[in-house]
Amino acid sequence: MYELKTKETDNSVIEFIEQVDSPKKREDAFKLLDIFTETSGYEAKMWGPSIIGFGSYHYKYASGHEGDAPLVGFSPRKAKVSLYFAPGDPEREKLLEEFGKHTTGKACVYINKVADIDVDLLKDLITSSIKFLRETYPENN
Template sequence: MYEPKTKENDASVIEFIEQVDSLKKREDAYKLLELFEETTGYPAKMWGPTIIGFGAYHYKYATGHEGDAPLVGFSPRKAKISLYFATGDTEREGLLKDFGKHTSGKSCVYINKLDDINMDVLSAIIRQSVKFLRETYPEG
């Protein structure tokens, strides 16, 4: 049976952020921590060794694959900061038009630094992602 690697755990979010090599990334991580907590109303939790997540939901796909994941989250990685949002939310693309300098994947948006993006748009994307997931997966 499939066992997801990324699970919520009791590791310290602050200790994780303090281990980030780049001072600028560390400062940005603290700003993101505050923004995500303020916007979602959820406390930060570590998911796996490197993702800071907020809230949680339980998903179940038609294939039978299921698990738990954070509603939204971020990770201050060496190359870029990864922002995690809902997969499949079509409204995200519209919001990203005014977001600033970024690249994006299926569920991630990658940025170099917070100075490159519009923080109000980031708040709107966070709110939209939580809303989308709450509507898509109402049980969890």
């Protein structure tokens, strides 16, 4: 049976952020912590060793694969900061058009620093992602 690597843990979010090497990335991580907490309405929790997640939902795919994941989150990684939003949210692409300097992956949006992006659009992305996941997985709310 496939074992999920990214699970919610009891590790301290603050301690994790304080261990980020780059002072600028650490400062941005605290800014993002405030923005995600305030916008999502959820307390920050560590997911696996390096993802700071907010809220959670249970997903189940047609293949039978299922698990739990944060509704939204971020991770201050060495190269870039990863922002986690709902894959498949139709609003995401529209919001990212004016978001600022970023690159994207399947579920991640990568930024160098908070100063590169539009914080109001970040809040819209957080809200849109949570709304999309609540509508997609209503039995988990």
